Amino acid sequence: MELSPRLEKITTLIPKGSTLADIGTDHAYIPVYCSKNKITKSALAMDLNEGPLSRADINIKKYGFEGQIKTRLSDGLSNLLPGEADVIVIAGMGGLLIRDIIEKGKTVIDDNTILILQPMIAPVELREFLYSFGFNIEDEYIVREEDKFYNIFKVKKGDFSPSDSDLYIGKNLSKNSPDEIEAYLDYKIRVCKKIVDGMKKSDNPDVLMLKKYEAELEIYILSKKELSK
Template identity: 40%
Template sequence: MKLGNRLQTITSKIPKGLTVVDVGTDHAYLPIYLVNKGISEKVIATEILLGPYRKAQKNITKAGLQDFIDLRLGPGFNTINPAEADIAVIAGMGAMTIINIINESKQVADSFEKLILQPMKNPAELRKYLFKIGYKIIDEDVTWEDNKFYEIIVVRKANLSPFDETDIIVGPVIRNKKNPVIIEYINYRINILQGIIKDLKVSDTKACQKAVLKYEKLLKTLEEVIK
């Protein structure tokens, strides 16, 4: 089985020999890959919807991995006990969904050595939330698949520490990596912001003027990152 860039980047963040939880496993592609490649001897895969659950069950059975992949039906971490696994992956969901999953099972979330999170949108909102509840970003990445950029954020529970707007917007690890994909991603965001600012400047209302100041500040932050 060959994974796309998004899931492949996620697997690169998983050390060998640890028990992994895959929340919202869908077709169970990630758990099957982790076991087949010898990265993990045990994966707990959860799925909230019965349709995808049955598809995952079928794929796991077809791969002959029922003894290695524990498939559970239920939302988020509701079927997981604290310290039952080492790493949790929550990928392919919106930032608010990821936030709700962590909020609803905080004790379980805090028990993992690390969480690997891949929001489909609003990564800045997710970072802000994580900083506020005392999670530290230990790794980040950006990958490109199906004509879209995807941010991957790896965190662990830590003490509350100061953070600023730049940490929220770009991320403390991403802005220091500056590999070609990350630079392309930041330039993509800069181009979008420049278009928004241009459109807003057509109007002279106070609301638009306030928005221009906000987006110009954000634009400056992004431009500083790729200098």
């Protein structure tokens, strides 16, 4: 089984011998890959809807992992019991939805739980929530697939006071190559500049939002200058 670069990177952050809960599992690609490569002892493939779980069951049976991977209907973490998983993956969703899942399911997250999060949108808002809610992003990675960039966070409970750069760009990005970071910053500058230019052309722009995006754009530009030194 081959995974996309995004999903494969997620599996590299899962410690060997872990018990895994994959939230929003869809086809159970991550649990199956981890079982096949002897990364996890056991896994729960969890989803809100029956359709994705049916697809997950097909893949699990195809590769013969019925004994190691169980599917479970669950709205986020609602049907995960405390202590059932030491690694929780929540990937391929919006950052605000990931935030809501963590907030509602906080009782199953203890000091040793590793969260691996991959927001499709709103990474800044997710970072803000994590840092304000008693979590620390221990490592962060950028993965590029064609013309898109994805943020992947490895998170545990802990205290950290982030800088603006930590919130908008991420911290501990040194494990990514300078070329990857530069390409990511170029992408963020393009996107942010497009938003700022569009708002400035509006007859009635939201002044507060415009200032927010202008400040964000400045952070990306300054970070790129620092990278070039």
